[in-house]
Amino acid sequence: MSKKDKVFTVKVRRDFCKGCGLCIEFCKKEVLGVSAKLNRMGYNPAEPVKPEACIGCMMCAQVCPDMAIEVYSG
Amino acid sequence: MSKKDKVFTVKVRRDFCKGCGLCIEFCKKEVLGVSAKLNRMGYNPAEPVKPEACIGCMMCAQVCPDMAIEVYSG
């Protein structure tokens, strides 16, 4: 199975996210957006808004300063 | 009177001289030499050995770290 055919899922570890928005900015596929609900630390975390668009490019995980992004394949 | 015609006299302030020998080394006209007698500080100071050869080039005074050289004109 080539990478292209793979299915990727991005998850945000809500309580690790500080809502910096970098993942949202750098995700070319606009997978991510801001959650309306505050997390435990009082931030509006990122959340997948177009999960199906994820191509597993890992840009979001690369820029996330807080290791709040998990990318799954399959 | 042009500089050439001038007469120059070099003197060593004996008790200022530490006998480093730099003036002796750098005097192109070999005007200076080492005195056999110690000075008050216990050094063998420089002294003019060929006073008449002095051309007032001031090399000795330039290199003397101890302002022990006096050059007179006339």
Next chain:
Amino acid sequence: MIVKTLCAGSGGQGVMTLANIMGNAAMFQGFHSTYLPAYGAAMRGGTANCTLTIADEEIASPVASAPDIVVALNQPSAVVFINRLVPGGKLIYDSSVAEEIPERLDIDVFSIPASDIAIELGGVRSANMVMLGAFAKLAGVPSHEAIFTSLEYLMGKKKKLVEISRQAVIRGTEYFS
């Protein structure tokens, strides 16, 4: 008379401004007042708190191990600081943002939808001024005049801001009339 108040909220909510205005106001009214911010690493992560003391005599310690009043601008602050209140103390919180407050039977709890009121007045940013008004009312000090003098002294040229703040303070005060 000596009233020790702990004001707390998250970074941008203007807790420090609130306390500073109150401290100034108390001074203008001739009271003794001290203001002690928590600073440094404790500030990181978005929470801010400070202690304000108003008294009619020399204030010994500016620290409040057991404050008389807690002014909480958000939920975490209310949760954390409710435990520090003296028995018989008062908790005032912004019910627009804080939902669940732990139970404690030996204190009085006052809620005010400060953020909602502020939004009504033109912007959530003056929620702290609504809280200020409520706080002043419950504390009994300082006077409205002193607070307004203080507002003008501190915000000076920003006439519009002064006006909004004034109204917010009044709304806060009236809420508990």
Next chain:
Amino acid sequence: MIVKTLCAGSGGQGVMTLANIMGNAAMFQGFHSTYLPAYGAAMRGGTANCTLTIADEEIASPVASAPDIVVALNQPSAVVFINRLVPGGKLIYDSSVAEEIPERLDIDVFSIPASDIAIELGGVRSANMVMLGAFAKLAGVPSHEAIFTSLEYLMGKKKKLVEISRQAVIRGTEYFS
């Protein structure tokens, strides 16, 4: 028994070596000994001096405010340090290089043409060893054996130097026999 000696001379004359050999020798002979050099800025400008103490008991202070002996390797040293001697003390100086010695009636003055003797032996550099011999003789300590042990210990491999030094020491000693 305690003998305090001040040794002085100009930079390259080997005053420190002299005293160091003596200090070692005294140790080898089982005496207590201390050696204290003057150091730092005081050294600049070509003079060097140090204090050597030899005793048969623990030596309290290694400083000699009033030495028993002054060993002067040049004229300025003799002139400066003669005043420090205890009444009854001894001044030994190298008469080959020092000419005028101030008068002091309450001490004994010994002169020895150490540099001349050294030159005779092959080089002015061992003038200090001639002085050492003279000094040991007048001090009464340490023994020749100890001095020679010390010489060998310190100069070790330089056999020729040891030999010349040995002879110089002997000449110095004999001078006052």
Next chain:
Amino acid sequence: MDKVFTSGNHCIAEAAIRAGCRCYFGYPITPQNELGEYMAANMRKVGGVFLQSESETAAINMVIGAASTGTRVMTSSSSPGVSLKQEGLSFLAGFEFPAVIVNMMRGGPGLGNIAPAQGDYFQSTRGGGHGDYRTPVLAPASVQELADLTVKAFELADTYRTPILLLGDGMMGQMKEPVVFPKPITDLPEKPWALKGRGEGASRYQASLILDGLAMERHNWKLVRKYKEMAEKETLCELYMMDDADFAVVAYGTTARIAKGAIKRARKEGFKVGLVRPVTLFPFPDKILQKVAYQVKNFLVFEMSTGQMLEDVKLALGGNQVEVEFHGRPGGVIPTPIEFSRVIHRYYRRMLK
């Protein structure tokens, strides 16, 4: 209205400018950053110099440079930064240059933390640098006093030609209180010793190297005489509720504030407790303590340290037959008046037995 509600750090800066301070050199460190920031915003407005140095070491040496020209000059820092200034402080004291050094202490040793603490008492009063010198130390306990003592520090510095330490902590620096600032000082004393270029006169130099031991010794004794003179003339100490006291707390700065709160509580319980608050830590108010010792036989020293001023209290009262107890909360713990009133309670009861 000439009262302003301001923080300790800002207050020192403003008071310094009013005292004629025209140079400030410093390096950031919590909990005194606001002091430098105030200087950054305001010093250049009065034609003065604000310079953030590359380090505390550089700052104290810039202070030496400015002080040598006769300019009123200040630097400020907190514990680790002040350690880095120790060599410079020794030089300043040796040069006999006037300067004001602020230390807003924090918990230590090492990086420690930024909470209020009083662990630098020894360093401040004994001279943490090398050699026989001391630095007079002022320890304010309110923002108003910060203003007043800042001005006083500059005056003392000039009068006695010595660096002066202003010793506070994070609480003193961060808290706000009403303050009445003194009028700006315009008449500064002449400093004939300052280096301003020889001009038409003779050249001068300020040497720190004194190779002649006897000259250095004379210089050291001269410093001792100066400190003695200051001890006679400049010692400051507050007595609080001491009139009828039979038990005295000794505390300075922040702990004195807390002690006052505790004493109020203790008084309510009927304990005749008072406070002796040294305002100058060096010179230390020995004489005042000794006078107190006629009346009071039980002393309780209270510090946010493991016991440093304690030694000065013991030294002052060594000859008197008194009890000296100690309660310490070192390392950045802010003790509460309640806690301390309990401690007073305990020792007071013990005394009664």
Next chain:
Amino acid sequence: MDKVFTSGNHCIAEAAIRAGCRCYFGYPITPQNELGEYMAANMRKVGGVFLQSESETAAINMVIGAASTGTRVMTSSSSPGVSLKQEGLSFLAGFEFPAVIVNMMRGGPGLGNIAPAQGDYFQSTRGGGHGDYRTPVLAPASVQELADLTVKAFELADTYRTPILLLGDGMMGQMKEPVVFPKPITDLPEKPWALKGRGEGASRYQASLILDGLAMERHNWKLVRKYKEMAEKETLCELYMMDDADFAVVAYGTTARIAKGAIKRARKEGFKVGLVRPVTLFPFPDKILQKVAYQVKNFLVFEMSTGQMLEDVKLALGGNQVEVEFHGRPGGVIPTPIEFSRVIHRYYRRMLK
């Protein structure tokens, strides 16, 4: 023949190497240059590290680095240079890292001079750095003792996990005396706390920042307990001619040597004078002094300073009804035995009246 006639500075270096010291970091300064020079010539021969650092500040931090790995490490300097190490010393003490720091004191404050002096007593015993810490201080008075105490310094440092100061002066460093060196130590203690890479185990860290005030406070009291334990077990003090004495001189290091000379003279005049020589300055031999105070009521403290150890003597004897007098020659003057015997004479006669 296992005796060698060697200078104090060389002796410390050789003793350190024999004690297993394998890192030396330092910066030149008179009067201790020979120590570093000896290390330069000999350390690399035993596979150790000699590094001339860019400054004293860097040196003490290199010491921290080496100490953190469990290596026996030393630095040396003299007064101004030691002032620059104060921040680092505070860190070392806070980290509880073993290390040996040599201070060959010179006249100060400031650049001062390079003659023997004892003006850094306060700095050494009170911690010239910031925060609640102390450094144990050893003060040898002969070259043999320099060797012995150097070895001891490394042992104490490891046992108690603390920096140890070896305090001498130019005289101690420059003078030569016969010395018998100890055998090289090969069995060094395990240091489970050292950072050596986590390997297969758990990671560890050595933090200096302790943000939690209560944790910092616990740490500070832990240090105090350690110093108390050292006071009980490790205090060293020499009593010289004290058996029948009715008058005691108190002096350490170089001044103790001079005092011995003076006491010998005084004894010849029939004065029953003895010497109490603290060998550890911190912990200070309070108890021994207090015991002496049963027998002797007149003490004369003798220092090459304006009076620093004097405070410790007074603190130790505060409760006892004794007289404590002081004679000081600060700033790089080497007093003579004759001079000091006259001083003894004066005070002794006064006592007799």
Next chain:
Amino acid sequence: MELINNWPKYYKKDVVSHYCPGCGHGIVHRIVAELLEEMDLGKQAYLVCPAGCAVLAYNYFDFDVIESAHGRGTAIATGAKRAKPGLFVISYQGDGDLSAIGTAETIHSANRGENICVVFINNAVYGMTGGQMAPTSLIGQSTTTSPVGRNPEVDGYPLHITDVVANFPGVTYAERVSVSSPAAIKKTKKAIRNAFQTQVEGLGYSIVEVLSPCPTNWKMTPVQSCKWIDEEMVKEYKPGLLTDRREERRKEKS
């Protein structure tokens, strides 16, 4: 479903850092932890963390860490590496730390060619103490101690410390990178890998300067901060390789 980006082995499990939202420290921390894992250096790693925002790095890194006095990272690193050459020694420092108070230690450790790696986070301010001017602050940049903007006439010029040390013969590898975008982050990782490799091979001193956002003190959003790096900061501090003497050194060694 399989997690692709595993939690790095040498980063403590499930801790949330104290850094502000969007702070570059977090990114560089992750890179360091990942590389120690990839290069199998975690077991002998010894990291010096600075006085600065990264002061608590030991709460995150799961290998041996020591804290330095402000500015003294490379002196501690020197002491540790010289004492135990088997350690893999990293000095992690901020710009205030490395280029102000630590200038002498930086210059001399580099000039001595100590066999250590320096990770240098340049955020053009003093972060931890609340945003004062740093030697690296840009001309015109306003900070709490340059309220009207840095003025070279009185405040001096931005200091290019990495360029300075890159010229030293003792410095084997020096590069300037940034973390303002995924692409930049990739380069950063590569640069730090090269630096680490330099030490592993015993080739001498390496330093990687990372232009890193401090949204809090720049008073910008994290996204604006990245833009500011790319648009303003790189004008003063041009990213790129400054020195690579690895080949040369390898030859010398063999």
Next chain:
Amino acid sequence: MELINNWPKYYKKDVVSHYCPGCGHGIVHRIVAELLEEMDLGKQAYLVCPAGCAVLAYNYFDFDVIESAHGRGTAIATGAKRAKPGLFVISYQGDGDLSAIGTAETIHSANRGENICVVFINNAVYGMTGGQMAPTSLIGQSTTTSPVGRNPEVDGYPLHITDVVANFPGVTYAERVSVSSPAAIKKTKKAIRNAFQTQVEGLGYSIVEVLSPCPTNWKMTPVQSCKWIDEEMVKEYKPGLLTDRREERRKEKS
């Protein structure tokens, strides 16, 4: 008969310095004194003398002098100049002073472009303390702390501090000269004159590095020392103008 080389006005009358025979400090002292006279700057001159052989310079200079703690000359100079811009401020320093313990002060005063002059005597050793290795010591040079010769592997490389600061935008004038011959001395005087002129015009920081003999610690005769400078030292430290931004600055100012 008329004396041509008058005793400089700003050099104390008839004192003999403590310097060793053939030491370069004496030559540079004379040059400084002569220039202050020629440029009429003696009245407002303020010189910082270092901890180093020149520590007693105030015994010779007949204008205002202050002594610095080791390495802090430019910090003191900065403080004095900022406090009283009317002073003509010189920091006179040795190589240990300026490039070891004083590195941070050197770098930052230069980078700030302080309007001061630095006279930097590089004799490749610590003279005053008896000839230890300095950051400037040559490779292979044996000193009391590099007894088998400086080995870059353990002792690091000769530090070219003047070249470092010459690159800073705040540095207006930087030149390296020597005093190993009459011709070199002439150049030295010219360089120091240019440096002085830079400050007089308010153009910023200037530094002149003087390669200077230390016969005592080099264990050579004075004449050998001059040869050693010309043959060995100049290979590492090439004399010449390093920076001259005076024109540029003059334009900026007008």
